[in-house]
Amino acid sequence: MYNPEIETATRAEVESLQLSRLKQTVKNVYENVSFYKEKFDELGVKPEDVQNLEDITKLPFTKKQNLREQYPFGLFAVPMEEVARIHGSSGTSGKPTIVGYTKNDLKNWSTIVARAIVAAGGKKSDIFHNAYGYGLFTGGLGLHSGAEELGVATVPISGGNTERQITIINDFKPRGICGTPSYILNIAEKMEEMGIDPASNGLEYGIFGAEPWSEEMRATLEKKLKLKAVDIYGLSEIMGPGVSIECYEAQDGLHIAEDHFLVEVIDPETLQPVEDGQDGELVFTSLTKEALPIIRYRTGDIASITRDKCKCGRTSIRMSRVKGRTDDMIIVRGVNVFPSEIERVLLQVEGLVPHYQIHLIKKGTMDSVELHVEIEPSVYEEIDHDLNHPNLQKLNKLIQHHMKCTCLVTMDIVFNVPKSIPRSEGKAIRIVDKRNVATVIA
Structure with a gap:
């Protein structure tokens, strides 16, 4: 362990530290962030009203829209001369949400990520291949700083230029790799095209995140690359990658860095807490951030938590892998479906590659789903390049049956030839909404 x-620590020790830091954070935002002072005053809450962890429910929620309304620096709690770095979201649906870090924030973040890399199986003697994008996105620099804090030899290759990535992996033989799962799969497939066995490169562990991915995707990555694939979680609004991480021993829930973040799980409709083990919306409060402390941030991510001790020996609360997001949940004829559920079913079907897109369309006045899937090259050869081949008709019915039984939605299956569904060098584009204006959801 990095910070044993x-x-x-015992639950009592963790909660004592959290309460002390929560009180400091609440006092800080009330005195230094006008947005929070106004919200607190509207609710009739003062910093001294927080006397135990349960009192957090007295405090207001923060949403992404609040960050956009305070763009660019309205939520900063320190003057600009104390800000050491600025990051932001991709801004695909408007201006990016902007977050800032003091030098101490960056130090804490590096320590958190170093701890995460060790939990994933990393050690100081490693070469670590970082295929996350660098820039405003927190993934690349977040993992980079943590890897340097740990002391591994970090390869800052970023995303894209896949053939160069492969050359570097073949020549350097890194023990660890990180990136979005869809892009790492893209690298593995490109290796196969080049006649290179992806399992021959010496990789032992991969840290994958920034997009929802299923257990079936994990199995595919582990089989192709012969590594242990662990899930990492984080949002720029909270800190960045490293808020939680799976351990390589169990791969059974993501250990939350509780000394820096306080987690809640709420019903997204009633906003009330749900029981441990029950799915709900993750809500995080930062406990040590200086530049942009955040109170009860509604992540939009659906997951559950457990307080059971992990077999790795860590005692921290663990969150389940993210099932989906409240804003990417598809509602078709009254049925709620997450793309991750579709992926889980799809990757169990033989003859398909792990690339797909969900097209939302209108049939008359009714919402419908077209599931675009891609045929394996060997299958495409077997059917003589005929997308109307009887074998595909059988496969169509099989997929429809599985989707109906599992997701409770009837979907039209559209077969695509090999390599025709777009590959991503970052986050995969899974949903294309064609019902009104063509809107893409990453």
Whole structure:
């Protein structure tokens, strides 16, 4: 472990530290962020009203829209001369949400990520291949700083230029790799096209995140690359990658860095807490951030938590892997479906590659789903390049049956020839909404 004193702390020790830091954070935002002072005053809440962790429910929620309304620096709690770095979201649906870091924030973040890399199986002697994008996106620099803090030899290759990535992996033989799962799969497939066995490169662990991915995708990556694939979680609004991480021993829930973040799970409709083990919306409060402390941030991510001790020995609360997002949930004829559920079913079907898109369309006045899937090259050869081949008609019915039984939605299956569904060098584009204006959801 990287920080055994906190990673194996008792629940009483963790909660005592959290309460102390929560009180400091609440006092800080009330005194230094006008947005929070106004929200607190509207609710009739003062910093001294927070006397235990349960009192957090007295405090207001923060949503992404609030960050956009305070664009660019309205939520900063320190003057600009104390800000050491600025990051932001991709801004695909408007201006990016902007977040800032003091030098101490960056130090804490590096320590959190170093701890995460060790949990994933990393060690100081490693070469670490970082295929996350660098820039405003927190993934690349977040993993980079943590890897340097740990002391591994970091390869800052970023995303894109896949053939160059492969050359570097073949020549450097890194032990660890990180990136979005869809892009790492893209690298593995490109290796196969080039006659290179993806399992021959010496990779032992991969840290994948920034997009929802299923257990079936994990199995595919582990089989192709012969590594242990662990899930990492984070949002720029909270800190960036490293808020939680799976351990390589169990791969059974993501250990939350509780000394820096306080987690809640709420019903997104009633906004009330749900029981441990029950799915709900993750809500995080930062406990140590200086530049942009955040109170009860509604992530939009659906997951559950458990307080059971992990077999790795860590005692921290673990969150389940993210099932989906409240804003990417598809509602078709009253049925709620997450893309991750579709992926889980799809990757169990033989003859298809792990690339797909969900097209939302209108049939008359009714919402419908077209599931675009891609045929394996060997299958495409077997059917003589005929997308109307009887074998595909059988496969169509099989997929429809599985989707109806699992997701409770009837979907039209559209077969695509090999390599025709767009590959991503970052986050995969899974949903294309054609019902009104063509809107893409990443």
